[in-house]
Amino acid sequence: MLILLKSPLMSQIVIISASIRTDRKSDRVALFFRNYISDKGLASVEILDLNEYNFPLFNERLRFQKDPPDSALLFAEKLKKSDGVLIVTPEYNGGYPASLKNVIDLLTDEWNRKPVAISTVSGGQFGGSQVLTSLLFTLWKIKAWVVPAMFPVPDVEDTFDENGIPSNIPQTEKRADAFTKELLWCIAAKQKMSGI
Amino acid sequence: MLILLKSPLMSQIVIISASIRTDRKSDRVALFFRNYISDKGLASVEILDLNEYNFPLFNERLRFQKDPPDSALLFAEKLKKSDGVLIVTPEYNGGYPASLKNVIDLLTDEWNRKPVAISTVSGGQFGGSQVLTSLLFTLWKIKAWVVPAMFPVPDVEDTFDENGIPSNIPQTEKRADAFTKELLWCIAAKQKMSGI
Amino acid sequence: MLILLKSPLMSQIVIISASIRTDRKSDRVALFFRNYISDKGLASVEILDLNEYNFPLFNERLRFQKDPPDSALLFAEKLKKSDGVLIVTPEYNGGYPASLKNVIDLLTDEWNRKPVAISTVSGGQFGGSQVLTSLLFTLWKIKAWVVPAMFPVPDVEDTFDENGIPSNIPQTEKRADAFTKELLWCIAAKQKMSGI
Amino acid sequence: MLILLKSPLMSQIVIISASIRTDRKSDRVALFFRNYISDKGLASVEILDLNEYNFPLFNERLRFQKDPPDSALLFAEKLKKSDGVLIVTPEYNGGYPASLKNVIDLLTDEWNRKPVAISTVSGGQFGGSQVLTSLLFTLWKIKAWVVPAMFPVPDVEDTFDENGIPSNIPQTEKRADAFTKELLWCIAAKQKMSGI
Numbered sequence: 157m158l159i160l161l162k163s164p165l166m167s168q169i170v171i172i173s174a175s176i177r178t179d180r181k182s183d184r185v186a187l188f189f190r191n192y193i194s195d196k197g198l199a200s201v202e203i204l205d206l207n208e209y210n211f212p213l214f215n216e217r218l219r220f221q222k223d224p225p226d227s228a229l230l231f232a233e234k235l236k237k238s239d240g241v242l243i244v245t246p247e248y249n250g251g252y253p254a255s256l257k258n259v260i261d262l263l264t265d266e267w268n269r270k271p272v273a274i275s276t277v278s279g280g281q282f283g284g285s286q287v288l289t290s291l292l293f294t295l296w297k298i299k300a301w302v303v304p305a306m307f308p309v310p311d312v313e314d315t316f317d318e319n320g321i322p323s324n325i326p327q328t329e330k331r332a333d334a335f336t337k338e339l340l341w342c343i344a345a346k347q348k349m350s351g352i
Numbered sequence: 353m354l355i356l357l358k359s360p361l362m363s364q365i366v367i368i369s370a371s372i373r374t375d376r377k378s379d380r381v382a383l384f385f386r387n388y389i390s391d392k393g394l395a396s397v398e399i400l401d402l403n404e405y406n407f408p409l410f411n412e413r414l415r416f417q418k419d420p421p422d423s424a425l426l427f428a429e430k431l432k433k434s435d436g437v438l439i440v441t442p443e444y445n446g447g448y449p450a451s452l453k454n455v456i457d458l459l460t461d462e463w464n465r466k467p468v469a470i471s472t473v474s475g476g477q478f479g480g481s482q483v484l485t486s487l488l489f490t491l492w493k494i495k496a497w498v499v500p501a502m503f504p505v506p507d508v509e510d511t512f513d514e515n516g517i518p519s520n521i522p523q524t525e526k527r528a529d530a531f532t533k534e535l536l537w538c539i540a541a542k543q544k545m546s547g548i
Numbered sequence: 549m550l551i552l553l554k555s556p557l558m559s560q561i562v563i564i565s566a567s568i569r570t571d572r573k574s575d576r577v578a579l580f581f582r583n584y585i586s587d588k589g590l591a592s593v594e595i596l597d598l599n600e601y602n603f604p605l606f607n608e609r610l611r612f613q614k615d616p617p618d619s620a621l622l623f624a625e626k627l628k629k630s631d632g633v634l635i636v637t638p639e640y641n642g643g644y645p646a647s648l649k650n651v652i653d654l655l656t657d658e659w660n661r662k663p664v665a666i667s668t669v670s671g672g673q674f675g676g677s678q679v680l681t682s683l684l685f686t687l688w689k690i691k692a693w694v695v696p697a698m699f700p701v702p703d704v705e706d707t708f709d710e711n712g713i714p715s716n717i718p719q720t721e722k723r724a725d726a727f728t729k730e731l732l733w734c735i736a737a738k739q740k741m742s743g744i
Numbered sequence: 745m746l747i748l749l750k751s752p753l754m755s756q757i758v759i760i761s762a763s764i765r766t767d768r769k770s771d772r773v774a775l776f777f778r779n780y781i782s783d784k785g786l787a788s789v790e791i792l793d794l795n796e797y798n799f800p801l802f803n804e805r806l807r808f809q810k811d812p813p814d815s816a817l818l819f820a821e822k823l824k825k826s827d828g829v830l831i832v833t834p835e836y837n838g839g840y841p842a843s844l845k846n847v848i849d850l851l852t853d854e855w856n857r858k859p860v861a862i863s864t865v866s867g868g869q870f871g872g873s874q875v876l877t878s879l880l881f882t883l884w885k886i887k888a889w890v891v892p893a894m895f896p897v898p899d900v901e902d903t904f905d906e907n908g909i910p911s912n913i914p915q916t917e918k919r920a921d922a923f924t925k926e927l928l929w930c931i932a933a934k935q936k937m938s939g940i
Contacts, residue, residue, distance in 0.1 A: 176411045213409045213451055215372045248457045250493035250877070251448075251486055255409055258450035269696075282870045282896070286493075289685045289838070289877040290447055290486035296684055296696050297446035297482075304661075304691040308870070341741065348740040349733065446681070465892075478674045478700070485642070485681040485881045492880055495892040500857075500884050504674070537937065544936040545929065568803045605801045605843055607764045642885035643878055644839075646846035647801055653836045678885075682839055682878035689838035689874075 167199040167239040167343050174245040174256040176207040181312045182277035183207075186244040187320025189275070192332050198340060204234060206255050213254070218262050232263055240271040240343045241300075242336075245291065247276055247284035252291050260294060267298040271342035273335060275307035283308025301346075305338035307331060363395040363435040363539050370441040370452040372403040377508045378473035379403075382440040383516025385471070388528050394536060400430060402451050409450070414458050428459055436467040436539045437496075438532075441487065443472055443480035448487050456490060463494040467538035469531060471503035479504025497542075501534035503527060559591040559631040559735050566637040566648040568599040573704045574669035575599075578636040579712025581667070584724050585634075590732060596626060598647050605646070606654050624655055632663040632735045633692075634728075637683065639668055639676035644683050652686060659690040663734035665727060667699035675700025693738075697730035699723060755787040755827040755931050762833040762844040764795040769900045770865035771795075774832040775908025777863070780920050786928060792822060794843050801842070802850050820851055828859040828931045829888075830924075833879065835864055835872035840879050848882060855886040859930035861923060863895035871896025889934075893926035895919060 173186035186203050193201040209227050218224055218232055235241065245256050260267070272295055276284035285308045295302050309315060315323050322328035369382035382399050389397040405423050414420055414428055431437065441452050456463070468491055472480035481504045491498050505511060511519050518524035565578035578595050585593040601619050610616055610624055627633065637648050652659070664687055668676035677700045687694050701707060707715050714720035761774035774791050781789040797815050806812055806820055823829065833844050848855070860883055864872035873896045883890050897903060903911050910916035 176409065178412045178416070207411075211409060213372065213407060213454060215403075215451075216374045220374070248453070249490045251453060251490040254450040254454035254457065255411075257444070257447060257453060258409060261444045261450065281898070282873050285870050286489075286873055286877065289681065289874065290489070292685055292688055293482075293486070293681045294445045294447040296694065299696040301693075301696065302688065304688050304693065310869070345737040345741045349737045477702070478677050481674050481678055482681065485678065485877060488884055489877045489880055492890065492892050497889075497892065498884065500887040500889065506673070541933040541937045545933045568801065570804045570808070599803075603801060605764065605799060605846060607795075607843075608766045612766070640845070640849045641882045643845060643882040646842040646849065647803075649836070649839060649845060650801060650842035653842065678881075682881070685874075685878070686837045686839040 167340070168237060169193060169199045169201045169240045169242055169339070170234055170238040171201065171203045171242045171244060172256070172259070173203055173205045173207070174243060174253055176255045177246070180207070180246070181279065182244055182246045184312060184316035184318060184320050185275055185277050185309050188316055188322060188328070189242055189244065189332070191320055192329065193336060198336055199239070202234070204231060206259065211255070211258060214258055214262050217264055219264065228262065231259065232266055235263065236266045238270075239347070240273070240339050242273045242275065242339065244275045244277060245284070245287060247278055247287035250286045252287055257294070260298065264298070267295070267300045269346060270300045271339055271346060272300045272302045273305060273307070273339040274302060275309065275335070277309040277312050279312055281310050283310035301342055303338040303342050305335045307335040363536070364433060365389060365395045365397045365436045365438055365535070366430055366434040367397065367399045367438045367440060368452070368455070369399055369401045369403070370439060370449055372449075372451045373442070376403070376442070377475065378440055378442045380508060380512035380514060380516050381471055381473050381505050384512055384518060384524070385438055385440065385528070387516055388525065389532060394532055395435070398430070400427060402455065407451070407454060410454055410458050413460055415460065424458065427455065428462055431459060432462045434466075435543070436469070436535050438469045438471065438535065440471045440473060441480070441483060443474055443483035446482045448483055453490070456494065460494070463491070463496045465542060466496045467535055467542060468496045468498045469501060469503070469535040470498060471505065471531070473505040473508050475508055477506050479506035497538055499534040499538050501531045503531045559732070560629060561585060561591045561593045561632045561634055561731070562626055562630040563593065563595045563634045563636060564648070564651070565595055565597045565599070566635060566645055568645070568647045569638070572599070572638070573671065574636055574638045576704060576708035576710060576712050577667055577669050577701050580708055580714060580720070581634055581636065581724070583712055584721065585728060590728055591631070594626070596623060598651065603647070603650060606650055609656055610654050611656060620654065623651065624658055627655065628658045631739070632665070632731050634665045634667065634731065636667045636669060637676070637679060639670055639679035642678045644679055649686070652690065656690070659687070659692045661738060662692045663731055663738060664692045664694045665697060665699070665731040666694060667701065667727070669701040669704050671704055673702050675702035693734055695730040695734050697727045699727045755928070756825060757781060757787045757789045757828045757830060757927070758822055758826040759789065759791045759830045759832060760844070760847070761791055761793045761795070762831060762841055764841075764843045765834070768795070768834070769867065770832055770834045772900060772904035772906060772908050773863055773865050773897050776904055776910060776916070777830055777832065777920070779908055780917065781924060786924055787827070790822070792819060794847065799843070799846060802846050805852055806850050807852060816850065819847065820854055823851060824854045827935070828861070828927050830861045830863065830927065832863045832865060833872070833875060835866055835875035838874045840875055845882070848886065852886070855883070855888045857934060858888045859927055859934060860888045860890045861893060861895070861927040862890060863897065863923070865897040865900050867900055869898050871898035889930055891926040891930050893923045895923045
């Protein structure tokens with residue numbers, strides 16, 4: 157007799173790849189994390205690529221939209237069903253890109269107590285780490301649970317290739333291990349509180 | 353013989369009305385400032401209403417776009433020619449709306465040393481004042497010159513009517529006087545440095 | 549036979565009363581929370597009044613100090629043993645007071661995964677809510693777990709008396725109920741993860 | 745006949761060296777800037793070393809203190825008389841050190857329209873650049889004029905020696921040139937507005 161138990165391995169993580177810019181490079185980090193989480197069997201994982209969703213500039217929260225696009229409903233559904241979210245974002249002028257704020261503000265209860273980890277990416281030396289202050293605050297206001305762990309990626313063009321393979325695999329995986337563990341800890345804590 | 357002198361009265365101020373949300377109320381404050389600045393003869397003034405521009409979610413800075421929309425070129429031109437900018441913005445989840453970041457990141461040199469004043473607006477009691485931390489930082493990073501003055505508007509629905517008339521005219525004009533003076537001081541300082 | 553069970557009621561909450569300013573009023577809110585948490589039997593509770601500790605300006609983290617003052621060791625011990633922390637802080641020039649940063653930076657591991665709730669207090673109309681962006685970020689960096697709930701107190705002189713009694717008891721207790729529930733939820737989640 | 749003209753060369757810049765930590769390294773950057781500004785003849789310059797002032801944790805703004813220490817009065821006087829301020833600060837847990845906030849909050853009108861430049865320093869790879877968001881906001885709230893220029897120093901131990909000599913002199917001086925020019929531009933703009 158086969159008994160299926162809900163296990164940590166079955167957690168669902170969605171990776172929001174936030175940049176929609178021409179010639180973006182941060183999607184390499186999203187690819188890396190998808191492969192890393194999947195290969196290590198940490199969770200089931202899917203990339204939500206904002207560039208593929210091709211969203212308009214939203215002018216209203218989804219639940220108040222009278223005729224929302226299917227793509228927005230699908231995005232919301234995937235986010236809601238996920239057990240945790242990993243945001244991979246560039247920093248533009250010290251803040252988050254409009255494309256990312258666009259989908260954060262679109263939703264409301266979907267973010268409630270959602271475990272979220274943030275990886276910032278830049279072509280420069282500081283790894284986009286200044287975007288954290290504003291992004292953390294906005295996610296906190298919408299009642300997400302941003303895990304206290306950083307994964308800044310400086311010099312992305314040199315440190316990850318187009319398939320998301322890091323130039324320094326052991327070091328990158330070591331950092332990824334600590335980073336994802338924190339996300340998985342929060343997912344587990346929330347599941348325990350839900351009696352799962 | 354008529355001699356036209358460049359005078360402070362001839363400064364150009366553009367007001368960015370940042371909200372594109374259905375049923376927005378912050379545009380009332382933009383209307384108020386247009387009327388106030390115009391009636392007092394402080395500068396020539398024009399509202400750049402992001403809702404009317406109907407911009408897409410930009411995926412590239414304007415100067416790198418191969419086939420930019422005319423509306424974006426027009427917006428950039430108006431911003432560039434202005435002597436000062438007054439941003440009227442709501443706060444969404446403690447941050448700026450995507451619609452506003454969308455046009456900040458669109459431009460680059462146009463913001464350089466541009467005097468900017470920020471009025472935050474909300475339907476709640478705190479006047480959207482939390483958006484200032486992230487908006488100030490982003491404008492500073494892009495090298496604008498944000499004047500150290502606040503004009504938070506709480507309870508906008510009760511404090512300004514649809515035509516931008518404040519419910520308490522003397523008090524609102526007193527605050528507007530101090531706020532716009534700071535912007536005009538910066539405009540004058542920049543003009544002096546340019547030898548105007 | 550008496551069996552002592554570790555129960556949620558036995559959680560220890562410390563309230564950091566952050567202001568050391570002459571004529572401070574924010575301590576009224578600390579008194580309110582002590583009474584509220586105690587009277588409702590939510591947890592055992594103690595105020596750590598930074599004014600009474602009379603700390604110097606620290607120049608080093610506690611664990612690297614060669615001859616630390618007893619008061620600092622006592623403070624660290626109380627914080628470490630607590631299951632959750634409630635910070636009551638004023639906002640000075642949009643940021644946290646030096647007195648508060650002084651004790652945050654003093655410690656390190658003591659903050660790790662510590663559930664923290666923040667109540668901001670001001671004599672003005674915006675309830676000190678701008679301090680949240682920087683305080684949240686600093687606590688996140690030191691790996692505390694700041695619960696996504698706000699308890700801003702505007703006009704503190706009119707809304708709480710010297711004994712911490714609110715002028716509007718039902719409304720204040722309703723807000724306090726939602727606020728402390730979030731802290732207690734996080735405390736419970738952490739205890740579950742520790743197998744308690 | 746000798747005619748003394750008030751010239752940009754006669755501007756007074758004070759450098760606040762903010763760290764008071766044992767084994768601090770950021771004072772090396774303060775030394776560098778003192779030497780650089782002095783050697784290039786950009787302004788007269790003095791370091792205000794918070795470690796030497798040995799301030800207590802202030803509990804009140806200076807103008808409300810009944811019996812202020814002489815050192816605080818002297819510090820205030822030097823800041824007030826300066827034409828511009830260069831803050832050299834480390835980042836502790838993503839924010840400013842208590843020692844720095846301690847003297848910012850001590851003063852009030854002394855900061856009004858004061859040109860300020862910020863150099864952040866760290867022993868790590870990101871140059872303390874995250875402290876900028878909160879420090880910028882606080883200085884803006886107190887009505888200082890923070891120039892839009894960054895001078896982050898990563899890996900300070902390797903990039904500056906104990907006498908403030910940079911390991912890479914040409915590159916460091918090139919960055920310092922752009923950074924100080926922005927501060928001098930603001931000083932000049934303010935002087936022009938004062939009719940100097």
